[in-house]
Amino acid sequence: MKANCWHGKKDMRVENVPDPKILNAHDCIVRITSTAICGSDLHLYNGFNPAMQPGDIVGHEFMGEVVEVGKGVQKLKVGDRVTVPFPISCGSCLSCQRNLFSVCENSNPNAAMAEELWGHSPAGLFGYSHLLGGYPGGQAEYARVPYADVGPLKIPSELDDEQVLFLTDILPTGYMAAEQCDIQRGDTVAVWGCGPVGQFAILSAFLLGAERVIGIDRFEYRLRMAREKCKAETLNYAENDVHHALMEMTGGRGPDAVIDASGMESHGLGLAGAYDRAKQAMMLESDRAVALRQAIMAVRNGGVVSVPGVYAGFVDKFPMGSVMNRSLTIKTGQTHVQRYHHHLLERIQKGEIDPTFIITHRLRLEDAPMGYQVFNDKQDECMKVVLKP
Amino acid sequence: MATQEARHARGQDRRHQPRGWDDGRRSNSGQAGDEGLSRALGWFSIGLGLAELTAPNAVARLIGIPEDDSNRRMLRAFGMRELANGVGILAQPRESGWMWARVGGDLMDLAFLGNNLRSHESQPNRIAAAAAAVAGVTALDVLCGQRMAQDGDSQSHGANRLWSRHIDVRQTVAINRSPEEIYTFWRDFRNLPRFMSHLERVDVQDDRRSHWVAKAPAGRTVEWDAEVTEDQPNQRLCWRSLEGADVDNSGEVRFERAPGDRGTILRVDMRYTPPGGIVGAIGAKLFGEEPQMQVRDDLRRLKQVLETGEVTVAEGSMALTHPAQAWPSHTQPALTQPAHTQTANSGR
Numbered sequence: 023m024k025a026n027c028w029h030g031k032k033d034m035r036v037e038n039v040p041d042p043k044i045l046n047a048h049d050c051i052v053r054i055t056s057t058a059i060c061g062s063d064l065h066l067y068n069g070f071n072p073a074m075q076p077g078d079i080v081g082h083e084f085m086g087e088v089v090e091v092g093k094g095v096q097k098l099k100v101g102d103r104v105t106v107p108f109p110i111s112c113g114s115c116l117s118c119q120r121n122l123f124s125v126c127e128n129s130n131p132n133a134a135m136a137e138e139l140w141g142h143s144p145a146g147l148f149g150y151s152h153l154l155g156g157y158p159g160g161q162a163e164y165a166r167v168p169y170a171d172v173g174p175l176k177i178p179s180e181l182d183d184e185q186v187l188f189l190t191d192i193l194p195t196g197y198m199a200a201e202q203c204d205i206q207r208g209d210t211v212a213v214w215g216c217g218p219v220g221q222f223a224i225l226s227a228f229l230l231g232a233e234r235v236i237g238i239d240r241f242e243y244r245l246r247m248a249r250e251k252c253k254a255e256t257l258n259y260a261e262n263d264v265h266h267a268l269m270e271m272t273g274g275r276g277p278d279a280v281i282d283a284s285g286m287e288s289h290g291l292g293l294a295g296a297y298d299r300a301k302q303a304m305m306l307e308s309d310r311a312v313a314l315r316q317a318i319m320a321v322r323n324g325g326v327v328s329v330p331g332v333y334a335g336f337v338d339k340f341p342m343g344s345v346m347n348r349s350l351t352i353k354t355g356q357t358h359v360q361r362y363h364h365h366l367l368e369r370i371q372k373g374e375i376d377p378t379f380i381i382t383h384r385l386r387l388e389d390a391p392m393g394y395q396v397f398n399d400k401q402d403e404c405m406k407v408v409l410k411p
Numbered sequence: 412m413a414t415q416e417a418r419h420a421r422g423q424d425r426r427h428q429p430r431g432w433d434d435g436r437r438s439n440s441g442q443a444g445d446e447g448l449s450r451a452l453g454w455f456s457i458g459l460g461l462a463e464l465t466a467p468n469a470v471a472r473l474i475g476i477p478e479d480d481s482n483r484r485m486l487r488a489f490g491m492r493e494l495a496n497g498v499g500i501l502a503q504p505r506e507s508g509w510m511w512a513r514v515g516g517d518l519m520d521l522a523f524l525g526n527n528l529r530s531h532e533s534q535p536n537r538i539a540a541a542a543a544a545v546a547g548v549t550a551l552d553v554l555c556g557q558r559m560a561q562d563g564d565s566q567s568h569g570a571n572r573l574w575s576r577h578i579d580v581r582q583t584v585a586i587n588r589s590p591e592e593i594y595t596f597w598r599d600f601r602n603l604p605r606f607m608s609h610l611e612r613v614d615v616q617d618d619r620r621s622h623w624v625a626k627a628p629a630g631r632t633v634e635w636d637a638e639v640t641e642d643q644p645n646q647r648l649c650w651r652s653l654e655g656a657d658v659d660n661s662g663e664v665r666f667e668r669a670p671g672d673r674g675t676i677l678r679v680d681m682r683y684t685p686p687g688g689i690v691g692a693i694g695a696k697l698f699g700e701e702p703q704m705q706v707r708d709d710l711r712r713l714k715q716v717l718e719t720g721e722v723t724v725a726e727g728s729m730a731l732t733h734p735a736q737a738w739p740s741h742t743q744p745a746l747t748q749p750a751h752t753q754t755a756n757s758g759r
């Protein structure tokens with residue numbers, strides 16, 4: 023089959039690789055009909071994950087048709103149409119039973135590696151390095167899906183792929199980011215990053231009762247989408263002093279909750295940004311946290327800092343004093359997709375959410391490398407790339 | 412999820428020793444990791460120091476401060492400091508003093524950046540950000556400095572752990588199943604090869620006796636007869652090899668109900684006495700593997716088998732080629748057929 027493989031920094035290649043096989047009784051094989059490129063994939067593309075090996079198949083936002091099931095699979099049948107959550111979860115460990123699917127205790131076969139870096143291992147993820155299991159990803163024609171009765175969500179035939187594809191990751195991610203904010207009536211929420219995750223976080227914050235949501239980015243087309251499609255107020259951080267502007271907008275109190283939807287590659291202007299870039303380039307810190315630091319400093323006393331943005335290692339100059347002295351709460355995590363996808367599917371069916379507005383590029387799987395480049399470089403007003411195998 | 416404590420005992424009753432007094436693997440790998448970290452920091456210091464000394468303008472531009480005389484002088488001074496630090500770290504990689512010098516250096520950098528921020532901007536939020544930055548210290552530097560200091564303390568206790576007769580392994584895992592279920596699974600020794608990677612087969616002879624066949628390096632096998640020495644159902648199970656074993660060994664597994672109805676905490680103690688007596692503890696390998704790691708991975712697989720019914724595998728993970736893999740029978744390749752059936756059948 024054809025698959026999009028990582029070969030090094032900014033080097034993706036669509037190659038012929040062996041078809042996946044059922045390896046365990048609870049596996050199924052999915053023939054992929056739609057798959058997307060995620061902001062998380064850009065961290066791999068830009069070489070920030072040292073546990074990638076040349077030839078690794080990437081991609082974790084995919085859906086399709088079940089073409090084969092293992093002997094132990096009970097709920098899924100050949101022919102079912104499914105979306106596949108990006109965290110691989112066993113469904114029976116203590117974490118899974120508590121709906122903490124992305125920290126499943128059993129699904130990372132390379133858990134020992136993750137324990138060295140993080141103390142404990144989270145769940146394995148599709149196409150996201152050997153640190154998180156070494157599972158082939160879903161930017162391919164077929165994928166093996168472990169624990170087939172736990173993850174995949176059956177999709178009714180009247181919905182088309184594009185309406186439900188983002189149930190695999192970014193829609194639940196934006197939703198969980200907003201849910202973590204514990205939004206009360208009248209709250210103001212500020213969101214750093216107006217990429218796909220940021221857009222869905224804004225949308226969800228309003229769904230969950232926020233009165234004002236402020237989207238922050240430097241790309242005008244992304245800010246425009248946040249204003250026009252998600253009804254946010256926006257701030258261009260290249261033109262404004264973000265902290266100052268936020269204080270002005272909130273009477274000096276600060277937003278009630280802040281969301282970092284930009285992650286470890288967040289971009290900084292001026293001194294602070296250069297400082298992080300230099301340190302990261304010299305391997306002194308692994309993650310740049312420009313947006314996260316700014317978000318922490320801006321949130322009101324006693325507020326919530328919600329972090330869907332991905333971090334991998336160590337962050338420098340983390341303002342713990344601000345967190346502690348001002349009674350802040352930090353909530354974060356890879357999304358527990360299985361906790362949210364039923365509910366969000368219902369909302370899509372009822373017409374309350376239409377996630378298709380973020381799709382700007384539809385490409386063939388063969389064109390994946392171009393898709394990465396366009397998405398990474400924010401060319402051609404790119405917001406979200408969907409690939410059709 | 413699995414935690415481990417492994418020691419190379421010297422004949423005392425293991426359970427009465429203070430836990431973690433000689434945590435072989437963890438401190439070894441910790442040292443290696445920290446040394447890597449500190450070397451990287453050392454080279455960073457040298458690189459940054461040289462750049463600050465020789466190209467202060469470029470550095471000033473890179474970090475975005477004005478290229479004026481006073482900044483250049485400052486950067487040169489920082490350059491000297493970084494260079495001295497870097498050489499110090501690399502020359503004496505176990506010396507945490509130099510690491511703490513780096514931490515101090517970071518604070519200097521921050522104070523400097525803070526000054527610059529203040530001189531250009533008087534907006535209150537900028538000053539707040541600078542102050543916040545100055546108050547922060549480098550996580551990595553502090554981490555490295557602390558861990559190296561700890562290792563220095565613990566090294567004095569480790570002096571006599573180099574040689575001993577046994578390899579002792581202690582591992583713990585929490586499993587989301589009742590003690591009864593886990594005990595029943597374990598008590599049927601034929602199940603052990605499903606998660607113990609080095610075991611090829613266990614034949615149960617009667618209620619107390621069994622015959623074990625394990626893989627050894629270079630395609631060989633080792634075998635032994637074992638007997639149950641203690642059996643408290645759902646609580647504790649002990650066994651040991653009998654006379655004539657290729658590798659003398661014994662094991663104890665305890666099943667403790669976890670508080671709050673959260674399954675079972677399983678504790679395993681195993682002791683191996685390889686032929687030839689004295690074991691070089693640091694280089695001790697069992698069946699070609701680090702014994703602590705091996706048992707830890709075994710318990711991880713036990714948890715997978717009991718909680719999910721299968722051993723988790725990914726195409727790109729080591730586990731795929733793992734002999735302990737519980738292959739579903741319809742895809743079962745030749746792996747089911749133990750490679751050494753004949754030797755194994757000969758028994759003893």
Ligand SMILES: NC(=O)c1ccc[n+]([C@@H]2O[C@H](COP(=O)([O-])OP(=O)(O)OC[C@H]3O[C@@H](n4cnc5c(N)ncnc54)[C@H](O)[C@@H]3O)[C@@H](O)[C@H]2O)c1
Pocket residue numbers: 060061062063064065191192195214215216217218219220238239240241244259283284285286287288289290312313329330331332355356357
């Ligand atoms: N928690 C999860 O499970 C999960 C799931 C999906 C994605 N993510 C993460 O969420 C983040 C965003 O994903 P995405 O798909 O939207 O990616 P994206 O790269 O399209 O969006 C990131 C946006 O952040 C903006 N940004 C960068 N620096 C900024 C700053 N200092 N202030 C404000 N905005 C800044 C960028 O301009 C960009 O528009 C990534 O880190 C991704 O890995 C997490």
Ligand SMILES: [Zn+2]
Pocket residue numbers: 060061062063082083108191192
């Ligand atoms: Zn993603």
Ligand SMILES: [Zn+2]
Pocket residue numbers: 111112113114115116117118125126127128129
């Ligand atoms: Zn689980």
